[in-house]
Amino acid sequence: MVSDNNEECPVCKMSEDLKTSRTKGKKVYTCQRCGIFSISDVAILQEQWKEKSTELSGWLRERHERGIEIQTLTPSNLPHILAELPQHTPLEKQLKLLESIELKTHYPGHKVYINYEFDISLAWVKNKEEFVFYLKALLERGLIGDNESTSNTSSQNSLNMLDYALGIKPFITAKGWEYLEAKASNNTDKVQVFVAMSFDNELNSVYENVIKKAINSTGYRACRADSEPDLGRIDEKIIVEIKKSRFVVADLTQQNSGVYFEAGFAMALGLPVILCVNKDDLKNVHFDVRQFNCILWEKNEEDDFKNQLETSILYNIGRRN
Ligand SMILES: [Zn+2]
Structure with missing residues (x-):
């Protein structure tokens, strides 16, 4: 880490007490205002956040304060991050x-x-x-x-x-x-929906193409833990995110114990929990889900799953305006 008096934070433009270090193709900044984050060299040059530097700085700092992992900002993930940044009242x-x-x-x-x-x-x-x-x-x-x-x-x-x-x-x-x-x-004005599910390439596309879209289309915002938690360890940040959520969508496919814990924790808080599972995996589900709302979905039937999930959200929780 070096302190460079002439250098400024690419996001908030503050130079006071800024520390930087360089690794291959990217730079790590320790900014008193934005926290610790890294940006690829190409992204620094492009400065895609120009119009949203205040929001990006707030977003980076919030994640830093809460100990939420931040991926290296790159030209490919920045458009998505910037598009999702909230405009706070x-x-x-x-x-x-x-x-x-x-x-x-x-x-x-x-x-x-x-x-x-x-x-x-x-x-x-x-x-x-x-x-x-x-x-x-x-x-x-x-x-x-x-x-x-x-x-x-x-x-x-x-x-x-x-x-x-x-x-x-x-x-x-x-x-x-x-x-x-x-x-x-006071749960009813919350926009966030926590999604509990296994981390797996196949399920990632189910999250992106189905679960996230169904949640967005009903007026909510999906939140999924960014990284795979250590086995058997539930992060404090997951607890915090569940508490901040209006309801939880838990996909039981692959029988991940963390997913069961998160669903149970949300139920204990009195939050609505929508359960889903891949049809082929239903026989392995750890408890009798018949007493709960459980959506059965099939591979390659993404539209059907999305429809079912939207309907369940609208029926059990209602659209958020
Ligand atoms: Zn900064």
């Missing part, structure tokens, strides 16, 4: 910021350091001005406090924040914790 940006503070909080009352330059990506915002706006909004709503002796929302309290040149040390108030808990249990 002002209210969503406030929630992003509050959730980031929650993620940094080790215990209730813990004051975490938030830097005006480095941490604007936590709220997916363009500049310090917009970032301070959301920090103040959270203070005014009483969801965070920035003063040791008080957690109220007096105007003096919210103005103190601007006295700091570099940042503040907010903490989540009792009201903030209440808000986060209510948000987590």
Whole structure:
């Protein structure tokens, strides 16, 4: 790793404290704003994200903070990543910021350091001005406090924040914790759908061509763990993603124990779970699925599977507008 004063992050254009290292055909950046990520040399030259650098920076930072693996950005995966980047509303940006503070909080009352330059990506915002706006909004709503002796929302309290040149040390108030808990249990406005299934080339095409498309066409967004988890180990990030989801689609084909765990965990949370399995594999399914909604699908019958899945989503959960 080297620090190069003249170099800037290709995504957020910040050069302060930037570290880079080079391996064959790609460059690894450690950016205080975007986190750690790598980009292929060709992708750096093309700069496809120009119009969406704020969103890409927010996306990279969020994955970095949550410990979610990020593939090397290349000209072939970037168009897909950029197309899927959400445009957050002002209210969503406030929630992003509050959730980031929650993620940094080790215990209730813990004051975490938030830097005006480095941490604007936590709220997916363009500049310090917009970032301070959301920090103040959270203070005014009483969801965070920035003063040791008080957690109220007096105007003096919210103005103190601007006295700091570099940042503040907010903490989540009792009201903030209440808000986060209510948000987590209010399931109906969630857009994400967690997909639990084995990792396998053949099943990957089922995911891309059927499951993901059926979920998208009913107004939701599919989320699948990016990499194969270690055998027998369920990542914390999977737990987090399931909790963030409106419902779960679990494909039991190949009898992966992780998939059973994820389906069971979601059921215990009270989330709807749509089960599916390849017809040839039904005899191997570990429990009697007749009591659950279970879609049977056949190889080379992708349209039929997609129709069944869409119908099940619309019938059991409903379209998301
Ligand atoms: Zn950056």
